[in-house]
Amino acid sequence: DAMVIQNPRYQVTQFGKPVTLSCSQTLNHNVMYWYQQKSSQAPKLLFHYYDKDFNNEADTPDNFQSRRPNTSFCFLDIRSPGLGDAAMYLCATSRDGRILVNEQFFGPGTRLTVL
């Protein structure tokens, strides 16, 4: 089945220790997104890629970076995690929406704990 996969599902890191979360997709969608979702809150868009074009939300902290080496993979790097970065991180994809607005397909998420 075509899907969005996130690894690991659970990640524990120490305060200030860099961490990388990964996302892969078999849907061949050209748009990929990273969201941060804190407990009982709405998912908050961090950035998205349209193919290799990177689009950062204005309020995304510099501490968060992303890489998309190819269509299938996208990574979220947190350079110096703080306690406030503990959250569920959701990866999503969608088809090109220039002609028709399309729904997003989400991965299961990675729950990040910062000690």
Next chain:
Amino acid sequence: AQSVAQPEDQVNVAEGNPLTVKCTYSVSGNPYLFWYVQYPNRGLQFLLKYITGDNLVKGSYGFEAEFNKSQTSFHLKKPSALVSDSALYFCALTTGTYKYIFGTGTRLKVLA
């Protein structure tokens, strides 16, 4: 600025009864509206969307939603609730720019 409001943190309904989960929005321009469902420790799953056309949209698992432009609402409905419908429901909005705004979510609890 765009925004989405889900005024109820939780909705309780008896199994077999109709359910409604409310969503209102604010946007300049044409809204594209979505409903997603999230089960514990899972990602969001798409239920339905309104892009244009018929104001009543039918989606997965028997859900439907009615777009009301004058009331700026997009309420999610189901004629007969199941216990398995218990989950967290999110309304989302975009104007077609790849920026999606999500509501804070409504927890639906269907009681047996």
